[in-house]
Amino acid sequence: MNTTRNAADVVEPDGYAPVDHPGVTVPEELRCWSVSWPEYAPVTITPPELRPLALTQHVPGWAEPHATPDMVRDWEQRQADALVPFELDEQGRPLHPHGRTGRTGRNLGRWGENQAADPIVVAGTSEQRWVLLITRDDIGVEAIPGGMVDPGETAPNALVRELREETGIDLTDQQPTILGRQVVDDWRTTDHAWVASTSALFQLPGQVTATAGDDAADVCWFPFGSLDQLTAAVTAAGRTLYAAHRPLLQRALEYLNQQS
Numbered sequence: 001m002n003t004t005r006n007a008a009d010v011v012e013p014d015g016y017a018p019v020d021h022p023g024v025t026v027p028e029e030l031r032c033w034s035v036s037w038p039e040y041a042p043v044t045i046t047p048p049e050l051r052p053l054a055l056t057q058h059v060p061g062w063a064e065p066h067a068t069p070d071m072v073r074d075w076e077q078r079q080a081d082a083l084v085p086f087e088l089d090e091q092g093r094p095l096h097p098h099g100r101t102g103r104t105g106r107n108l109g110r111w112g113e114n115q116a117a118d119p120i121v122v123a124g125t126s127e128q129r130w131v132l133l134i135t136r137d138d139i140g141v142e143a144i145p146g147g148m149v150d151p152g153e154t155a156p157n158a159l160v161r162e163l164r165e166e167t168g169i170d171l172t173d174q175q176p177t178i179l180g181r182q183v184v185d186d187w188r189t190t191d192h193a194w195v196a197s198t199s200a201l202f203q204l205p206g207q208v209t210a211t212a213g214d215d216a217a218d219v220c221w222f223p224f225g226s227l228d229q230l231t232a233a234v235t236a237a238g239r240t241l242y243a244a245h246r247p248l249l250q251r252a253l254e255y256l257n258q259q260s
């Protein structure tokens with residue numbers, strides 16, 4: 001699990017750890033769920049507002065009300081709708097598709113897969129190319145201006161809506177290229193709640209004006225000839241590239257390089 005925040009290692013007396021706790025170390029040979037590991041004791045990172053008692057009093061608008069995954073009744077449907085296939089364990093808990101994460105509980109809206117949409121907006125040509133990133137206002141890193149797909153919303157609609165809400169850029173009339181659907185190593189990931197994203201490429205002839213909106217402390221165009229160039233530019237700006245988005249950006253570069 002990658003996290004750019006200072007990870008406190010202290011587990012509170014009530015059994016809950018801070019949401020940015022890195023979790024117990026999972027050796028690669030024990031990552032797979034099919035490998036038995038009776039001593040495995042992941043750290044619980046559920047934030048105060050999603051803990052069982054709190055949920056009996058108030059359910060945040062962005063979260064489902066179920067305090068534990070066995071309270072979810074539509075697992076078959078969720079599995080059928082998943083962007084990335086996942087299984088349930090014998091206790092009825094959804095299992096992260098990539099195996100053990102070292103952390104348990106939930107710090108996302110839903111148990112199991114949480115669907116996101118990540119619009120990668122690129123301006124210019126292979127000679128001189130830029131990508132649009134926001135500074136996330138929660139963890140302070142440079143990220144694709146993506147967000148969660150709303151209930152009943154399609155991924156293409158979410159791509160356009162998130163881009164508009166976070167950057168003020170409206171690309172409703174553009175047909176993006178879907179690059180892939182993949183699990184994102186989101187900082188909120190646990191064994192039983194994770195993010196899978198539809199990433200898509202929007203190509204513009206040149207930069208357009210962007211304004212930081214929802215969830216964005218800033219929005220900026222960065223040079224995007226390669227991932228190294230982008231990383232260097234972000235670092236030179238005194239910022240950090242969101243590690244979880246590197247594979248998505250890499251995939252966009254591969255697509256763009258094939259085109260040129």
Ligand code: RP5
Pocket residue numbers: 116117118143144145146147148184185186187195197215244
């Ligand atoms: C990332 O968090 C996803 O790839 C997407 O960019 C974003 C969705 O979460 P919110 O921005 O809605 O918090 O992991």
